[in-house]
Amino acid sequence: MMWPKRLLVVGADGALGRAACAHFSALGATVIGTTRRRNSDHHFLDLTVPASWEILPEVDAVVICAGVTSIVDCAQDPARAMQVNVRGTVGLAWQMAAQGAFVLYLSSNQVFDGSIARRGRDSAPCPVSEYGRNKALAEAGMRHLIDRNTGAVLRLTKVMTPGTAIIQSWRRDLKAGRRIGPFSNLPLAPISVDFALETIETILSDRQSGVFHASSHEDSSYLSLAHVVAEHDGADPGLIRPIEAVPGSIGFDSMPRFSSLDMQVEMSEFDLQPPSAKDVFRSVLAA
Ligand SMILES: NC(=O)c1ccc[n+]([C@@H]2O[C@H](COP(=O)([O-])OP(=O)(O)OC[C@H]3O[C@@H](n4cnc5c(N)ncnc54)[C@H](OP(=O)(O)O)[C@@H]3O)[C@@H](O)[C@H]2O)c1
Numbered sequence: 457m458m459w460p461k462r463l464l465v466v467g468a469d470g471a472l473g474r475a476a477c478a479h480f481s482a483l484g485a486t487v488i489g490t491t492r493r494r495n496s497d498h499h500f501l502d503l504t505v506p507a508s509w510e511i512l513p514e515v516d517a518v519v520i521c522a523g524v525t526s527i528v529d530c531a532q533d534p535a536r537a538m539q540v541n542v543r544g545t546v547g548l549a550w551q552m553a554a555q556g557a558f559v560l561y562l563s564s565n566q567v568f569d570g571s572i573a574r575r576g577r578d579s580a581p582c583p584v585s586e587y588g589r590n591k592a593l594a595e596a597g598m599r600h601l602i603d604r605n606t607g608a609v610l611r612l613t614k615v616m617t618p619g620t621a622i623i624q625s626w627r628r629d630l631k632a633g634r635r636i637g638p639f640s641n642l643p644l645a646p647i648s649v650d651f652a653l654e655t656i657e658t659i660l661s662d663r664q665s666g667v668f669h670a671s672s673h674e675d676s677s678y679l680s681l682a683h684v685v686a687e688h689d690g691a692d693p694g695l696i697r698p699i700e701a702v703p704g705s706i707g708f709d710s711m712p713r714f715s716s717l718d719m720q721v722e723m724s725e726f727d728l729q730p731p732s733a734k735d736v737f738r739s740v741l742a743a
Contacts, residue, residue: 458661461485462486466521466548468491469491470521470525476519503543518557520545527707527708532707546594559598559601562610564588564613565717569584570584571714575716577717584710607665611670611671616646616736618740623685630692631689637699638679639701643676643716646740652670669718674733675733679696
């Protein structure tokens, strides 16, 4: 990989940030990760402390992976979520662009209301959660950089890893013969962390400005995931007792019906093929 030679990964302790540090280091880039933990080898950066991102290392590109990422946490403390996910994030993005870096911001399918499957990139954002509203505002803050070809937004659907908490707790419970209660009415268009990284790498190495998507081909559900987990682990499917999610209790104003995003551009221009949801479930369980 020729470019970026020097990459800043903001939020190196998070699931995607950690994976991005390892991925781009393995490709030969010099990777500088940021952390908000004292006593770490990473560069200190707290999005609530502007002074911590006023002086940053000179790099070719930055991937912003930091944020308050729990939909429930954003709903419970909207002021903090706004500070981190919007003010801090956009301020940092502009600062890095002013230093000459290409800025890639990781957004989410949650900028949409989930009323349409495979939502197109040009649809106007219509979020139904505080988290989604934060992401939509941060995307709007990135528009200036996109217009100047110095930045991009990548909307990800749910990124699954073997460590994804819900999978781990279901496996534990099923193994112990305990019932699990997956949501029957919460959609899921999962992608693997490897697919997310492949998309990030493509955008960065081509310095592609614009709004991009990484999504599975079709929507599935947490209930389907539970059945794949039970089948994979040889557990009794009778232990699966689906429940209905109540929007307010999980941080939504209303329940989304879909979460998939359209990937026509990524397929035709970058040769990225959206995976099937079941393949993603199986690959994560097999890992
Ligand atoms: N994972 C997904 O399924 C998914 C899907 C769509 C979009 N995304 C987006 O992709 C990005 C990465 O997601 P992720 O799953 O890797 O998130 P994550 O595991 O929750 O990691 C978020 C990181 O942000 C850091 N952070 C939180 N508040 C901060 C602050 N005030 N200043 C600096 N850093 C702060 C956290 O630090 P600590 O470790 O110290 O808490 C953590 O390392 C996020 O923007 C997320 O919205 C993720």
